[in-house]
Amino acid sequence: MTTQDMLDDRYGRRRSPSRRWLLAIGALVAVGAVGYVGWSIVQSTLDAVDADTTSFEVVDEHSVSLGFQITSPPGRDVACAIEAQDEEHGVVGWRVVEIPASELHAQALREVIPTTALATTGFVNSCWVVSP
Missing domain, CATH: 2.60.40 (Immunoglobulin-like)
Structure with missing residues (x-):
């Protein structure tokens, strides 16, 4: 058990599950943005002359x-x-x-x-x- 865990048990401090959700949503948005940019690059090369x-x-x-x-x-x-x-x-x-x-x-x-x-x-x- 780490010192932080012992302090959390003693004083009742818990990590917020909302922070994990924010990180997960941020990661999904980043993956979506990279996918969109990648697809637009592929689409523009398909119509290249x-x-x-x-x-x-x-x-x-x-x-x-x-x-x-x-x-x-x-x-x-x-x-x-x-x-x-x-x-x-x-x-x-x-x-x-x-x-x-x-x-x-x-x-x-x-x-x-x-x-x-x-x-x-x-x-x-x-x-x-x-x-x-």
């Missing part, structure tokens, strides 16, 4: 041909914002391309971007899964 520019060709002063590859979840529609810039990094052409659902995980695509002036580069700005 990766895009890489593979080539571009300045066709003339009014268009750029852009080659790119996307990696997306199979069976989901995807949209990509593609962009053309001039030598001073000003945007001279931009459009959103909608890519229909495919059973392939990776797709190679080629699109034409209309431009308002002579472009020097073309690239994929961003891609995302289109909500149903």
